[in-house]
Amino acid sequence: xxxxxxxxxxxxxxxxRPSLAIGVLATVLTMIVGSSIGLLTGHYGGLLSxxxxxxxxxxxxxxxxxxAIALAAVLGQGDTSITIAIAVTTWPPTARLIRAQTxxxxxxxxxxxxxxxxxxxxxxxxxxxxxxxxxxxxxSGTLTVSGAIITEVxxxxxxxxxxxEVSWGAMINQAFFQGAVTRGAWWYILPPGVAIVIVALAxxxxxxxxxxxxxxxxxxxx
Numbered sequence: 224x225x226x227x228x229x230x231x232x233x234x235x236x237x238x239x240r241p242s243l244a245i246g247v248l249a250t251v252l253t254m255i256v257g258s259s260i261g262l263l264t265g266h267y268g269g270l271l272s273x274x275x276x277x278x279x280x281x282x283x284x285x286x287x288x289x290x291a292i293a294l295a296a297v298l299g300q301g302d303t304s305i306t307i308a309i310a311v312t313t314w315p316p317t318a319r320l321i322r323a324q325t326x327x328x329x330x331x332x333x334x335x336x337x338x339x340x341x342x343x344x345x346x347x348x349x350x351x352x353x354x355x356x357x358x359x360x361x362x363s364g365t366l367t368v369s370g371a372i373i374t375e376v377x378x379x380x381x382x383x384x385x386x387x388e389v390s391w392g393a394m395i396n397q398a399f400f401q402g403a404v405t406r407g408a409w410w411y412i413l414p415p416g417v418a419i420v421i422v423a424l425a426x427x428x429x430x431x432x433x434x435x436x437x438x439x440x441x442x443x444x445x
Contacts, residue, residue, distance in 0.1 A: 249305075266347065282315040287374070313367060365429055366430035369430075
């Protein structure tokens with residue numbers, strides 16, 4: 224039990240919900256924003272591409288965790304603010320990846336044939352380019368979930384989450400401030416830490432497996 228007599232196992236199971244929900248939802252928002260910017264900049268080019276890529280480079284140059292902490296603090300405590308903070312700070316790598324893949328796809332002959340047949344920009348992006356870059360979006364999303372969960376736990380540990388909700392980050396926060404380390408109460412602080420490591424590692428391994436399935440050449444090289 225913890226300092227208040229609550230079951231650690233029950234809190235650990237119950238705290239899985241917000242960590243996974245925020246991690247997955249923030250990843251979905253990240254994929255939507257990053258993929259949209261990558262497709263737009265890769266397809267249209269010109270001034271729009273330069274402006275969006277300059278914005279992307281600016282976000283990449285900023286440290287992710289301090290920026291997420293600042294955004295969550297400005298937006299206020301709660302799951303919504305944490306989700307928005309994670310999504311805002313993690314979309315640039317996806318935008319870069321999808322832009323590169325969009326440029327590679329649009330250099331193929333079938334794109335030229337589609338243009339010759341009168342396909343408009345929307346048709347090219349949605350029917351020709353998007354299906355070919357979708358596997359990369361899936362791989363990037365699977366690998367992003369683990370980082371989003373770790374960021375969520377960090378923000379919860381810093382007290383930026385919902386104070387009335389049980390989560391892994393809140394459990395570590397309470398254990399830390401109740402002196403679990405100095406008192407040797409390993410059962411208070413160790414279980415949520417192990418759960419975080421297992422879930423983050425699981426999503427990373429799933430992402431690598433999906434990447435090897437969708438990109439057999441990389442699997443043979445490794």
